[in-house]
Amino acid sequence: MTRLPKDLEARLSAVAPSGIAWQAATDANGVTTAWAELADRNDLVPVATLLKELGARLSMTTASQPPAPPEEDEEEEEETEDGAEPAEKPEKPVPTSFGGTPLDGTAYHLAYHFDLDGDTLTVVAWVPQGGDIASLTPLYRTADWGEREMMELYAVVVRDHPDPRRLFIDPAIEPAVFERLIPYSTLVNAASTKGLWDKIAKVRKEVAP
Amino acid sequence: MTTPDLPVSVPETYTIPVGPLHVALEEPMYFKIDVRGETVNAVDINAGHVHRGIEYLATHRSITQTVVLTERICSLCSASHPESFAMAAETIGAIEVPERAKFLRVIAAEVKRIASNLFNVAILAHLTGFETLFMHVMQVREIAQDIKEGVFGNRMDLGAICIGGVRYDLDDEIIAELRDRLDRIAPLIDEVIDTYRTNGTILRRTRGVGVLTREDAIACGVVGPVARASGVVYDVRHAAPYAAYPELEVAARGLPDGDVWSRAMIRLHEARDAVDIVRQALAKLPEGPSNLGLERPDIPPGQAMAKVEAPRGELVYYLKTNDGSSPERVKWRVPTFMNWDALRFMLADAKVADIAIVVNSIDPCISCTER
Numbered sequence: 001m002t003r004l005p006k007d008l009e010a011r012l013s014a015v016a017p018s019g020i021a022w023q024a025a026t027d028a029n030g031v032t033t034a035w036a037e038l039a040d041r042n043d044l045v046p047v048a049t050l051l052k053e054l055g056a057r058l059s060m061t062t063a064s065q066p067p068a069p070p071e072e073d074e075e076e077e078e079e080t081e082d083g084a085e086p087a088e089k090p091e092k093p094v095p096t097s098f099g100g101t102p103l104d105g106t107a108y109h110l111a112y113h114f115d116l117d118g119d120t121l122t123v124v125a126w127v128p129q130g131g132d133i134a135s136l137t138p139l140y141r142t143a144d145w146g147e148r149e150m151m152e153l154y155a156v157v158v159r160d161h162p163d164p165r166r167l168f169i170d171p172a173i174e175p176a177v178f179e180r181l182i183p184y185s186t187l188v189n190a191a192s193t194k195g196l197w198d199k200i201a202k203v204r205k206e207v208a209p
Numbered sequence: 210m211t212t213p214d215l216p217v218s219v220p221e222t223y224t225i226p227v228g229p230l231h232v233a234l235e236e237p238m239y240f241k242i243d244v245r246g247e248t249v250n251a252v253d254i255n256a257g258h259v260h261r262g263i264e265y266l267a268t269h270r271s272i273t274q275t276v277v278l279t280e281r282i283c284s285l286c287s288a289s290h291p292e293s294f295a296m297a298a299e300t301i302g303a304i305e306v307p308e309r310a311k312f313l314r315v316i317a318a319e320v321k322r323i324a325s326n327l328f329n330v331a332i333l334a335h336l337t338g339f340e341t342l343f344m345h346v347m348q349v350r351e352i353a354q355d356i357k358e359g360v361f362g363n364r365m366d367l368g369a370i371c372i373g374g375v376r377y378d379l380d381d382e383i384i385a386e387l388r389d390r391l392d393r394i395a396p397l398i399d400e401v402i403d404t405y406r407t408n409g410t411i412l413r414r415t416r417g418v419g420v421l422t423r424e425d426a427i428a429c430g431v432v433g434p435v436a437r438a439s440g441v442v443y444d445v446r447h448a449a450p451y452a453a454y455p456e457l458e459v460a461a462r463g464l465p466d467g468d469v470w471s472r473a474m475i476r477l478h479e480a481r482d483a484v485d486i487v488r489q490a491l492a493k494l495p496e497g498p499s500n501l502g503l504e505r506p507d508i509p510p511g512q513a514m515a516k517v518e519a520p521r522g523e524l525v526y527y528l529k530t531n532d533g534s535s536p537e538r539v540k541w542r543v544p545t546f547m548n549w550d551a552l553r554f555m556l557a558d559a560k561v562a563d564i565a566i567v568v569n570s571i572d573p574c575i576s577c578t579e580r
Contacts, residue, residue, distance in 0.1 A: 034511070037338075057430045057527055064537065113514060120514045140430070141429055142430035142550075145546060145551065146542075168260040177262075
């Protein structure tokens with residue numbers, strides 16, 4: 001395994017023709033943490049292939065569905081000076097990611113954290129609602145469980161995963177659990193608590209005159 | 210009455226369930242194992258029995274509350290989770306931890322390492338049927354438990370970490386007591402190492418059993434003692450130093466054979482090394498505050514990665530924050546997460562009787578894996 005090569009940004013850009021947004025910082029101990037956001041999620045496989053050649057280890061994958069950025073203050077709603085009807089406001093454009101994925105609260109932010117002998121490179125791909133992403137499992141064994149977890153927590157589609165079964169969550173449970181509000185009592189599966197209350201109610205009836 | 214000639218068909222392999230309860234530890238994991246005779250043919254793993262949704266819960270707690278929450282993910286590496294999480298939050302908030310706190314974090318983590326590693330090798334003795342050795346190693350480990358109780362007030366969850374430092378401090382009296390316990394446990398661990406190196410019962414059950422080759426270890430991305438026992442000498446304390454580790458000497462351990470015995474030996478040596486690391490940290494412990502006194506640390510929007518060497522290996526945290534008080538996303542990956550996959554290689558052609566020993570040799574932590 002090697003540390004993060006100095007020219008990695010250029011090498012990644014060469015295999016990701018749509019472009020990458022690069023950021024890197026090295027701490028006082030000489031450990032580098034870098035971030036590469038892909039403009040086009042289809043560049044993920046060539047990027048991962050290059051990293052594999054460099055001896056990178058896919059250390060973790062993180063899916064998330066970031067909420068839409070907060071609306072700007074709407075002060076222009078005030079009446080215009082000449083009392084005329086306010087002009088038809090143009091539809092506010094939805095903010096987009098670096099690659100143009102609309103950030104409306106439904107897009108998925110997929111982060112692939114690669115380890116290069118202690119340095120970390122996180123490759124970020126955005127997937128719009130209804131879109132899909134290629135599986136990295138054929139390249140990295142370690143992508144297997146991470147991608148299965150992605151698929152059971154969100155409605156994100158991983159293309160060509162060799163074993164797309166549920167990983168931790170029972171198949172009987174509705175998909176995309178992270179995209180719904182789950183009451184705490186349901187989250188902790190409070191079935192036993194209900195059983196307990198039923199038992200208490202029964203005992204009460206028996207005791208009561 | 211004559212018996213009709215029924216066609217006799219004997220399947221080549223049988224499927225036997227192992228688990229979900231009590232494969233090695235009292236934690237649930239279900240293995241569907243195809244056996245040919247008494248030899249393992251194929252392994253399928255069915256997980257999720259203790260999935261608790263902690264990642265979801267973390268996004269509904271404040272950053273400070275999440276430090277407490279992450280400590281409850283796992284008991285054996287309960288110092289590593291909040292440490293890694295706090296490091297990620299400190300990176301986003303550009304918070305510089307005081308020097309003394311860096312050493313105190315090392316002491317908390319290494320004391321946990323002693324107890325965690327000894328626990329695992331004790332269970333190995335239990336699984337080989339060597340109950341006397343099991344009880345002896347647990348008795349040795351009890352000294353580490355006493356340290357935890359005496360210094361931190363708890364036997365498992367130390368509650369030592371906070372954002373901006375640690376929540377405990379050492380005075381001269383406690384340092385003297387801690388040194389005394391370390392002096393007592395060090396020769397005992399040396400003795401245990403000798404026993405595991407030479408004892409026939411242990412060697413017969415562990416040498417050449419559950420082998421993970423170096424190539425497979427790299428393919429599976431395993432970390433920690435499992436990787437180091439297969440010749441992949443990767444240790445976060447060397448590769449990505451954090452806390453006070455750059456100022457301390459940490460031995461680089463590695464063995465070539467990748468069997469159950471090698472993994473146990475790495476754990477034992479690292480438990481012994483941990484004693485020396487705590488001694489070094491005590492000797493170099495600088496004066497100063499043990500934390501920044503941040504009651505509600507201000508963590509701006511951002512994202513960060515952090516990794517630490519937990520007793521089982523590299524523990525990675527990803528934290529993403531926004532304008533709200535809760536994390537937008539927290540994700541962590543524990544060492545055991547990849548070790549499950551490596552079990553497919555370790556169990557290939559293993560004997561049914563060795564399954565429990567091999568499973569135990571990855572030091573499985575299920576509550577960590579499933580979250």
